[in-house]
Amino acid sequence: PNGKIYAMVQSTLDVPDASAKSVKDKALFTRIVEIDRTNEAAPTTRTLAYPLNPADWQDGKSGKAKLGDLVAVDNTHFLIIEQGAFKDNLIHNKIFLVDIADASDISDKKNGELELETVITNAGLINAGVKTAKKTLVGDLRDYGWLLEKTEGLALIDNQTIALINDDDFGLGVDARDPDGNAVDATKLYVDTATGAVSDGSTSKVYSYKVAGNAPSQRRTQLWLIKLAKPVLEFQQDYSYAQAGDLLQAPLKDFHPTQPAIGYDQIYYKLGRYTMGKDSSNKKFDDYCEDMGQKKANTFTASPVLSNPASFTCKDALGTTPASMKSAVIGPQGKLYLTDGHHSFTSYWETSDGGENMKVWVRVLANFSNARSMDDFWAKMKANNYVWLKDGSNNNAAITPEQLPAKLGLGNGLHNDPYRSLIYFTRDIGYSQPAGATEFLEFYWGDWMRAQGSAITLPTGSTDLSGYLAAVQTASNAMVAITAGSVVSGGKTTADLGKLDAFGGSKFTDLSVPYSESSPGKLAYALQYRNSLTAP
Numbered sequence: 170p171n172g173k174i175y176a177m178v179q180s181t182l183d184v185p186d187a188s189a190k191s192v193k194d195k196a197l198f199t200r201i202v203e204i205d206r207t208n209e210a211a212p213t214t215r216t217l218a219y220p221l222n223p224a225d226w227q228d229g230k231s232g233k234a235k236l237g238d239l240v241a242v243d244n245t246h247f248l249i250i251e252q253g254a255f256k257d258n259l260i261h262n263k264i265f266l267v268d269i270a271d272a273s274d275i276s277d278k279k280n281g282e283l284e285l286e287t288v289i290t291n292a293g294l295i296n297a298g299v300k301t302a303k304k305t306l307v308g309d310l311r312d313y314g315w316l317l318e319k320t321e322g323l324a325l326i327d328n329q330t331i332a333l334i335n336d337d338d339f340g341l342g343v344d345a346r347d348p349d350g351n352a353v354d355a356t357k358l359y360v361d362t363a364t365g366a367v368s369d370g371s372t373s374k375v376y377s378y379k380v381a382g383n384a385p386s387q388r389r390t391q392l393w394l395i396k397l398a399k400p401v402l403e404f405q406q407d408y409s410y411a412q413a414g415d416l417l418q419a420p421l422k423d424f425h426p427t428q429p430a431i432g433y434d435q436i437y438y439k440l441g442r443y444t445m446g447k448d449s450s451n452k453k454f455d456d457y458c459e460d461m462g463q464k465k466a467n468t469f470t471a472s473p474v475l476s477n478p479a480s481f482t483c484k485d486a487l488g489t490t491p492a493s494m495k496s497a498v499i500g501p502q503g504k505l506y507l508t509d510g511h512h513s514f515t516s517y518w519e520t521s522d523g524g525e526n527m528k529v530w531v532r533v534l535a536n537f538s539n540a541r542s543m544d545d546f547w548a549k550m551k552a553n554n555y556v557w558l559k560d561g562s563n564n565n566a567a568i569t570p571e572q573l574p575a576k577l578g579l580g581n582g583l584h585n586d587p588y589r590s591l592i593y594f595t596r597d598i599g600y601s602q603p604a605g606a607t608e609f610l611e612f613y614w615g616d617w618m619r620a621q622g623s624a625i626t627l628p629t630g631s632t633d634l635s636g637y638l639a640a641v642q643t644a645s646n647a648m649v650a651i652t653a654g655s656v657v658s659g660g661k662t663t664a665d666l667g668k669l670d671a672f673g674g675s676k677f678t679d680l681s682v683p684y685s686e687s688s689p690g691k692l693a694y695a696l697q698y699r700n701s702l703t704a705p
């Protein structure tokens with residue numbers, strides 16, 4: 170619609186790495202070219218990376234992938250056909266919805282003196298400043314009964330109907346065979362221009378190569394119309410391409426919670442500091458940089474905006490400190506399940522310059538997108554301690570995965586667990602997060618607190634700083650008093666949960682600073698913000 174021309178490279182580029190070996194089968198993308206002829210005298214071009222995962226394809230080779238056709242949906246979204254032999258050794262033709270809005274121009278990017286395709290890890294591409302196009306599976310044509318090999322014509326009839334046509338290659342194909350008569354891949358053979366001999370390029374064996382009729386089932390041209398289950402732009406982002414260890418970017422609205430509750434007072438502290446803060450620079454930018462594995466904020470434009478990382482910089486490159494990043498698991502249909510970061514990301518969601526469309530990076534813990542069913546998926550999540558299924562009420566009742574909220578944010582079903590809030594404020598006073606801390610560490614402490622009964626006073630609804638501090642002090646002293654090495658909750662020991670040997674007096678002093686001071690404590694910010702919500 171914008172008048173630009175888009176073309177795509179059918180397959181990954183056959184370029185050499187530093188040892189002169191081809192990376193065609195290892196490449197993580199092929200290329201889309203954009204031509205802007207707004208200025209006819211000096212047209213401009215951009216080259217974008219279309220992502221391919223070698224693990225999806227036969228023999229783990231992305232060189233097996235071919236792009237059949239593309240059609241524009243709007244100025245930044247396209248439908249693209251991926252075709253070829255996938256990892257199940259069957260020919261598939263899959264339709265993807267592609268979003269190029271955030272894709273970076275790689276026209277001038279290199280890997281030193283080598284082509285960018287020689288970067289064969291996702292982390293490497295990220296460090297090179299490459300943002301690939303995003304793609305979402307719309308459908309596998311095999312599921313509609315399409316068994317033709319080459320789908321190479323695609324048109325959008327309306328926002329929910331596509332037209333497809335195959336390439337019949339004029340009914341012809343290639344018959345290539347080794348000296349023993351076995352069929353081989355013709356694209357791996359070489360022709361000696363002097364003698365006409367066909368070989369594999371590495372031996373003296375002579376191969377045969379001829380044009381022959383292709384399979385009868387492929388000889389007819391077929392035109393199909395398919396009405397999709399919903400309009401093409403309603404297909405959500407599919408993250409099934411991401412593998413364990415990858416860094417992945419997604420908007421907050423795409424994350425599915427793996428716990429039913431959060432501590433609202435922890436959110437209120439964040440929002441209080443973001444909106445009523447007395448820091449020289451807003452703490453939210455430091456928090457964001459830390460959550461992206463980039464240490465802390467570094468420089469700012471005149472008007473920095475949290476949801477626009479171009480308006481500020483961080484000390485380190487993305488993912489430099491992966492342990493500080495939040496984490497997620499890929500589930501069926503390529504959905505994202507957040508395993509750590511519910512409080513931080515909900516705070517960003519609720520911040521005026523954040524919101525549900527704000528994009529963040531996470532570290533992928535596992536890809537369970539191939540689970541046989543949702544029951545199988547949740548069984549894997551439970552086995553790996555990636556889900557917390559207690560509702561956060563006083564009796565902390567068990568729930569089913571189906572009862573988990575669908576989204577982050579305070580208004581989307583995440584309940585308030587006051588014990589979780591109290592535990593947050595005891596951090597570095599009664600416990601400290603150990604290296605490689607277990608998922609849902611604070612919830613295990615919350616279970617233990619519930620079991621203490623009246624020995625720990627819960628400051629539910631309190632807006633009094635001294636009363637809340639007394640609860641933190643009581644809880645922290647009780648934590649420190651637990652016998653070292655004993656089991657605290659859920660089979661987790663004091664070492665697992667980071668119990669301190671002594672009360673953290675200096676941190677408690679920091680926490681106690683009232684809002685009236687120039688550097689208030691976390692609790693003062695939380696209560697100040699909470700009061701602002703109830704003020705007339």
